[in-house]
Amino acid sequence: MTNAVIDAAGLAELVSALIDRGYRVVGPTVSDNAIVLAELESADELPLGWGVDVGPGHYRLRRRDDDAVFGHSAGPQSWKQFLHPPRQRVWSSDGAAPEDSPRYAFLGVRGCDLAAIAILNGVLGTGSHPDQGFVGRLGRIFVVAVNCTEPGGLCFCASMGTGPQVGPGYDLALTECVDSSGRHYLVDVGSDEGAQVLAALPQRDAGPDEIASARTQVTDAAQHMGRQMPTTDLRELLIESRESPHWDEVASRCLTCGNCTMACPTCFCTSVTDVTDLTGEHSERWMSWASCFEFDFTFVHEGSVRQSGESRYRHWISHKLGTWHDQFGSSGCVGCGRCIAWCPTGIDITEEMHALARERDGDD
Numbered sequence: 001m002t003n004a005v006i007d008a009a010g011l012a013e014l015v016s017a018l019i020d021r022g023y024r025v026v027g028p029t030v031s032d033n034a035i036v037l038a039e040l041e042s043a044d045e046l047p048l049g050w051g052v053d054v055g056p057g058h059y060r061l062r063r064r065d066d067d068a069v070f071g072h073s074a075g076p077q078s079w080k081q082f083l084h085p086p087r088q089r090v091w092s093s094d095g096a097a098p099e100d101s102p103r104y105a106f107l108g109v110r111g112c113d114l115a116a117i118a119i120l121n122g123v124l125g126t127g128s129h130p131d132q133g134f135v136g137r138l139g140r141i142f143v144v145a146v147n148c149t150e151p152g153g154l155c156f157c158a159s160m161g162t163g164p165q166v167g168p169g170y171d172l173a174l175t176e177c178v179d180s181s182g183r184h185y186l187v188d189v190g191s192d193e194g195a196q197v198l199a200a201l202p203q204r205d206a207g208p209d210e211i212a213s214a215r216t217q218v219t220d221a222a223q224h225m226g227r228q229m230p231t232t233d234l235r236e237l238l239i240e241s242r243e244s245p246h247w248d249e250v251a252s253r254c255l256t257c258g259n260c261t262m263a264c265p266t267c268f269c270t271s272v273t274d275v276t277d278l279t280g281e282h283s284e285r286w287m288s289w290a291s292c293f294e295f296d297f298t299f300v301h302e303g304s305v306r307q308s309g310e311s312r313y314r315h316w317i318s319h320k321l322g323t324w325h326d327q328f329g330s331s332g333c334v335g336c337g338r339c340i341a342w343c344p345t346g347i348d349i350t351e352e353m354h355a356l357a358r359e360r361d362g363d364d
Contacts, residue, residue, distance in 0.1 A: 003206040004187045004198060011069070011185060012043035013201045014144070014172075018105040021197070023142055026082060027107035028075065033061055035075040037082075040107070047072060054153045054226075054337065056346030066178045070108055073152025074336045078265035079106055079113055083137045084120060090133075090272070091285040098133065105142040109170065111163025112155075112334040114145050116265035118169055122328045123268050142193065145170035149217040153226035154337030156350055160229065162334045164221040172198060175214040186214040227337060227350040230357040234331070235322040241356045242314075250352060251310035253345045258291030260339035260347075261316065266332050267291070292316050317349060 006014070018025050025040045030047045040046070046069040053060045054073060064071050082104055089098065109117075117138070124134040148155075148164035157163030166173050171194030174185040186206055189195045230237070261267040271290040276283040290297060293312050298305035306312045324332035333349070340348045357363075 003211055004203040005184050005206045005210060006187060006201055006203050007182065007184045008043075008067075010201050010203060011046075011174075014197070015040060015043045015107065017197055017200050018107075018142060018144075021142075022103055023105035024102045025105045025107055026079075028070070028072070030061065034059065035061070035072050037075070037077045037079070043069075046108075052152065054341045056154075056340050056348050057343055058346070059341045067183055068176055068178050069183075070146045070174075070176045071150055071178075073155055074110065074112070074338050074341075076263055076338065076342055078263070078336070078338070079109060079117060080120060080265050080268075082106070083117065083141075084124060084131075084134055084268060087286060087288045088133065089284055090287050093283045101133070101137040101140060103140045103142075104137075105144065107144045109143050109145045109166070110148055110157075110336075111145070111166040112157040112160075112336040113265055114143065114166050114169050115157075115160075115162035115334045116336070117143075118167075119266045119328070119330060119332060119334065120268060122330065123266075142197075143170045143172075143190075145173040145190075147173060147175040147214075147218045149176065149214075149221050151221050151225050152337060154340045155335065156225050156227040156229060156337060157335035158222040158225050158228070159350075160331060160333055160335035165218045170194070175218060177210075177214055177217070186210060227335075227340070227348070229335075229350055230354050232357055234353060235325050237353065237356055237360065238318045238322040240360055244356060244359060246352075246355055246359055247310045247314050250313050250347065251308065253347055254309050254313050255344055256293040256295075256309045256312055257344060258293040259342045259344065260349075261291040261293060262289065263338040263342045264320075265334060265336060265338070266320075269297075292319070317352065320349075321353070 015025050026037055027040050028035045028047050029038050029045045030050055035047055048069050049064050049067045050072060051062050051064045052072045053062050121138060124131040125138060145166040147166055151164060170190040173188040177184055187198060189198060269290045270287045273286050274283060292315055295304050306315060320332040
């Protein structure tokens, strides 16, 4: 299909068209001094002209010198919260059926987050015992992805092979271009429904130079990542570093708060709680997110298996970058950098892997 171009008015029409089709459109907006994901009533709520400055344990909004709406890197939330909610009822004694999941349209899904959705599907959707709630939610979404042209200071998606160009799984993909002619978007179509939605928007055919310019911006972005992983077999590095004294150094900084697992777009662990009313006549079972940093996460009859912060951090990073391959056939990390930004003490997963690599290779 020929690439199309829509302008700022076309983006506003896209939001309206999705709402008219019965979708609840969720996208980035400014709230509480951050770029957060929320339901949109119109494109006017998008973060026009806002960017972010990020670093280890640091996240600040800043005004851009243009009117880009996707000129920012990952915020504190991911799309996981809509597909795998933080708290959900799984059973009720009165037989009440679970509520139907909304039809969501996700607007502004980056390459790293699109890959995270696919990874979550591999864990929760396509295994021997799929989570039917997740499967139902995933099957009802419409995805408007966005190619990154300006990586953030903590982005390392290029190291993980998840960006900056979006992979498969989108209905429409946008590349935002801001120049003297204004703000406009090169549109790629990924599905029949995406083509139908695009056909309803004001648009024009993209010229060869426009297509080449947009593709070049995305390609160049891969060379300007804020972080990168060591160019080695990370799974093997973690196996070889199992008894490294470096874990003690990490533990001296880690608060075991679990922020990294809550912000991560692929962490999926849950805990189940049964609750009853005061009469004992009604009971429910609820499933909530859990973290492997919790002391009771590995509780058995003799106590918790991983009692030290050292062992819990080592388990998290070893699973994320190592044994996830054994379980699910891929890495569990997509290079979004959220765990670095939202760690209260600024622990950097990329730097920890570089430190282990230097230690193994005998470098200072």
